[in-house]
Amino acid sequence: xxxxxxxxxxxxxxxxxxxxxxxxxxxxxxxxxxxxxxxxxxxxxxxxxxxxxxxxxxxxxxxxxxxxxxxxxxxxxxxxxxxxxxxxxxxxxxxxxxxxxxxxxxxxxxxxxxxxxxxxxxxxxxxxxxxxxxxxxxxxxxxxxxxxxxxxxxxxxxxxxxxxxxxxxxxxxxxxxxxxxxxxxxxxxxxxxxxxxxxxxxxxxxxxxxxxxxxxxxxxxxxxxxxxxxxxxxxxxxxxxxxxxxxxxxxxxxxxxxxxxxxxxxxxxxxxxxxxxxxxxxxxxxxxxxxxxxxxxxxxxxxxxxxxxxxxxxxxxxxxxxxxxxxxxxxxxxxxxxxx
Amino acid sequence: xxxxxxxxxxxxxxxxxxxxxxxxxxxxxxxxxxxxxxxxxxxxxxxxxxxxxxxxxxxxxxxxxxxxxxxxxxxxxxxxxxxxxxxxxxxxxxxxxxxxxxxxxxxxxxxxxxxxxxxxxxxxxxxxxxxxxxxxxxxxxxxxxxxxxxxxxxxxxxxxxxxxxxxxxxxxxxxxxxxxxxxxxxxxxxxxxxxxxxxxxxxxxxxxxxxxxxxxxxxxxxxxxxxxxxxxxxxxxxxxxxxxxxxxxxxxxxxxxxxxxxxxxxxxxxxxxxxxxxxxxxxxxxxxxxxxxxxxxxxxxxxxxxxxxxxxxxxxxxxxxxxxxxxxxxxxxxxxxxxx
Numbered sequence: 001x002x003x004x005x006x007x008x009x010x011x012x013x014x015x016x017x018x019x020x021x022x023x024x025x026x027x028x029x030x031x032x033x034x035x036x037x038x039x040x041x042x043x044x045x046x047x048x049x050x051x052x053x054x055x056x057x058x059x060x061x062x063x064x065x066x067x068x069x070x071x072x073x074x075x076x077x078x079x080x081x082x083x084x085x086x087x088x089x090x091x092x093x094x095x096x097x098x099x100x101x102x103x104x105x106x107x108x109x110x111x112x113x114x115x116x117x118x119x120x121x122x123x124x125x126x127x128x129x130x131x132x133x134x135x136x137x138x139x140x141x142x143x144x145x146x147x148x149x150x151x152x153x154x155x156x157x158x159x160x161x162x163x164x165x166x167x168x169x170x171x172x173x174x175x176x177x178x179x180x181x182x183x184x185x186x187x188x189x190x191x192x193x194x195x196x197x198x199x200x201x202x203x204x205x206x207x208x209x210x211x212x213x214x215x216x217x218x219x220x221x222x223x224x225x226x227x228x229x230x231x232x233x234x235x236x237x238x239x240x241x242x243x244x245x246x247x248x249x250x251x252x253x254x255x256x257x258x259x260x261x262x263x264x265x266x267x268x269x270x271x272x273x274x275x276x277x278x279x280x281x282x283x284x285x286x287x288x289x290x291x292x293x294x295x296x297x298x299x300x301x302x303x304x305x306x307x308x309x310x311x312x313x314x315x316x317x318x319x320x321x322x323x324x325x326x327x328x329x330x331x332x333x334x335x336x337x338x339x340x
Numbered sequence: 341x342x343x344x345x346x347x348x349x350x351x352x353x354x355x356x357x358x359x360x361x362x363x364x365x366x367x368x369x370x371x372x373x374x375x376x377x378x379x380x381x382x383x384x385x386x387x388x389x390x391x392x393x394x395x396x397x398x399x400x401x402x403x404x405x406x407x408x409x410x411x412x413x414x415x416x417x418x419x420x421x422x423x424x425x426x427x428x429x430x431x432x433x434x435x436x437x438x439x440x441x442x443x444x445x446x447x448x449x450x451x452x453x454x455x456x457x458x459x460x461x462x463x464x465x466x467x468x469x470x471x472x473x474x475x476x477x478x479x480x481x482x483x484x485x486x487x488x489x490x491x492x493x494x495x496x497x498x499x500x501x502x503x504x505x506x507x508x509x510x511x512x513x514x515x516x517x518x519x520x521x522x523x524x525x526x527x528x529x530x531x532x533x534x535x536x537x538x539x540x541x542x543x544x545x546x547x548x549x550x551x552x553x554x555x556x557x558x559x560x561x562x563x564x565x566x567x568x569x570x571x572x573x574x575x576x577x578x579x580x581x582x583x584x585x586x587x588x589x590x591x592x593x594x595x596x597x598x599x600x601x602x603x604x605x606x607x608x609x610x611x612x613x614x615x616x617x618x619x620x621x622x623x624x625x626x627x628x629x630x631x632x633x634x635x636x637x638x639x640x641x642x643x644x645x646x647x648x649x650x651x652x653x654x655x656x657x658x659x660x661x662x663x664x665x666x667x668x669x670x671x672x673x674x675x676x677x678x679x680x
Contacts, residue, residue: 228606247606261601265616266568266587275617278609 004042004084005339008033010073010103011317013058019255020325021058026074026318033105041085043096043106049077049128050311050320050333051162052226052251059256074102074317079117079127095120097127102317104337115288119296129162129332130299130306131292137248137281138166139291141224142174145246145279150175152221153240155212156197157231158251160187162306162332165195166295167224169304172196176222179215181231183327190330194305209234219243227252233263236276243274251325307331313338344382344424345679348373350413351442351657353398359595360665361398366414366658373445381425383436383446389417389468390651390660390673391502392566392591399596414442414657419457419467435460437467442657444677455628459636469502469672470639470646471632477588477621478506479631481564482514485586485619490515492561493580495552496537497571498591500527502646502672505535506635507564509644512536516562519555521571523667530670534645549574559583567592573603576616583614591665647671653678 007030014027036042057075058068068075078100082090087110090096098113100106117127129135141163148154154171158164159180168178168191180191180200191200199215201208212234219240225232229252236245253260265276284291298304309329311320317335324333347370354367376382397415398408408415418440422430427450430436438453440446457467469475481503488494494511498504499520508518508531520531520540531540539555541548552574559580565572569592576585593600605616624631638644649669651660657675664673 225606228604232606247610250606250610253604253607256607259603259607262604263599264568264590264593264602265605266565266572266590266618267593267596267599269616269618270587270590270620271618273618273620273623275615276605276609277615277617278606278611278613280610280613283613 004033005044005105006033007031008103008105009314010101011314012073013068013070016060016067016070017058018257019059020055020322022322023319025058028315028318034107036084036086036107038086039109040107041082041087041090041110043078043080043100043108044083044339045078045080045100045104045106045337047079047125047128048102048314048317048335048337049132050317050324050335051077051133052249052321052324054321055325075099076102077114077128077133078102078106079124079132080106095124095127097132102314102335104314104339114285115292119292122296122299125308125310125334125336126299126306128334129308130166130304131295133281134162134332135166135295135306136284136288136291137279138163138170139295140281140284140287141246141248141279142167142170142222144284145277146222146224146244148174148176148222152176153179153216153218154222154224155179155181155216155220155235156224156226157181157203157235158226158249159197159200160190160195161226163248164224164226165191165306166304168195168197169298171222172198173298173303179212181212181227181235190307194307203231213238222246224248229253229260229262236265236268239268239272239274241272241274243272245274245276247276247278254325309333311335344373345384345445346373347371348443348445349654350444351654352413353408353410356400356407356410357398358597359399360395360662362662363659365398368655368658374447376424376426376447378426379449380447381422381427381430381450383418383420383440383448384423384679385418385420385440385444385446385677387419387465387468388442388654388657388675388677389472390657390664390675391417391474392589392661392664394661395665415439416442417454417468417473418442418446419464419472420446435464435467437472442654442675444654444679454625455632459632462636462639465648465650465674465676466639466646468674469648470506470644471635473621474502474672475506475635475646476624476628476631477619478503478510479635480621480624480627481586481588481619482507482510482562484624485617486562486564486584488514488516488562492516493519493556493558494562494564495519495521495556495560495575496564496566497521497543497575498566498589499537499540500530500535501566503588504564504566505531505646506644508535508537509638511562512538513638513643517558519552521552521567521575530647534647543571553578562586564588569593569600569602576605576608579608579612579614581612581614583612585614585616587616587618594665649673651675
């Protein structure tokens, strides 16, 4: 048995942000690791996840989960290896992924574990991205909520991002025409060259609206919405009869207090008998293994590509969410931990 | 064979309204009835329908059907009796309902007919209301789009109206708690006393928001939206996890040019994994008889009540739509024709 660590570096929430959480809202602290009790095990985190939804996890506004308390370890997905166990279901050497938080080590009774990582032929970091919540979200949001048909025009916002790039590729596998919306010429190129979108449009361009309309000559059948805001307003104005809009994120809205206004969607939805629905991946938790198996198979055949944006060291965590909203990442953002 | 009429009074569209069509936008004209050609038949209209959706049929803005052309007979549902036929499928004495227009008589080849009226034990006027598009809309919007479960809280706007009152009663039959939104104390009373809503709220009251929240102590699972606007904003803020919002009309929005703003719905839909969808009854045309049979059975047992607001004479038609938007009708508005 390896020598167990006694010390744990953790990133805790120091104060509650309004809007996008910045480095100053977090603090890196060092605490003693408690001894394991019966029924617990110790995970050494290899990668910590950074994602846009974390903004919602720390804001006070009503959301789909309770906010992280001040002083608590920042909630996050993490992936790592069990290095000691007093739990009958988890053994030393098991690879696990779960809500293990922004910390080097996590003591858990298993309730925070989402899954044991079975695809040991693939890098463990994938369990936080293309084979984790990002890929699983893309898979169910598209196949279950949007239900694309071959030939449909599928528009995806934040198309070069971890979820968006997977949505586009899965839609292409399903026989759809895919149109990505992203920011800046470099990401537009990535959408086309790396992720195989049929067209990609730069929302930062003055011609965004015109470009989007030109990229969707047959209108929009499915819109995977990660942004809300002006981008969505343009897409929603182009929907076809029976269109399906799946709201998966609202990245372009920096603040919901005061609640922002936008063009009313009711008339578009009525005229087109279209639907707009919110998607929460938690509702599909009982089917994660099904999604991971499909996604892993596509990764192995090269049909499903992904990008990782890896920051080295837990010291990078506090500013990492703000960095996402600054648009500086290039793929799924992860923090790689170095263990001494 | 009865003496056939030679003259036909018709209400035609004189000019294109912006917003709500007023009496001045229509003109009552008298034209000669053409002889029937092979494959045609002549319907003597008994009742003409008046409904909020007609606003959309005459406005130039994009909508779910082409606008009525200037000079054309106003598009409408009408119900009447075949009084002469050179069509193999329709015989003298058949009762029919269809898009026969605001006119005393209609010559048709059958393509404008929606259905032959089979429930001859019930008044023919019901085929334009509770057993017509209003009842059919209520039936499919609730059972197919909203899919209520017993115990759900179902909120209905324009709850004392032809569609809304039916939605509430069908939801009650399905075991739901029903909350009606309507305008003024008299209609609130009608919702409770006549249509059996568990609660009813007056949107004209200063306390509307507070009253609605109090009427929905367990939140809102289904919202049948006939209004859009401020009423909907309040209801949408109260939705539960998995709520279903069915947009069936936008009566409270007088004008879509310029397109009105409202609080963005994306965050509500995302937080609650809820959906908002537009409903067009035309999508269920192949299933009308199924709906009419269910509705007629409930009418016969007294489980489904309705109100009619009958205006006498085609001269009443031009101002009749504006009257709906002034809120002066008390039930499904119809024009009864007197044939000389």
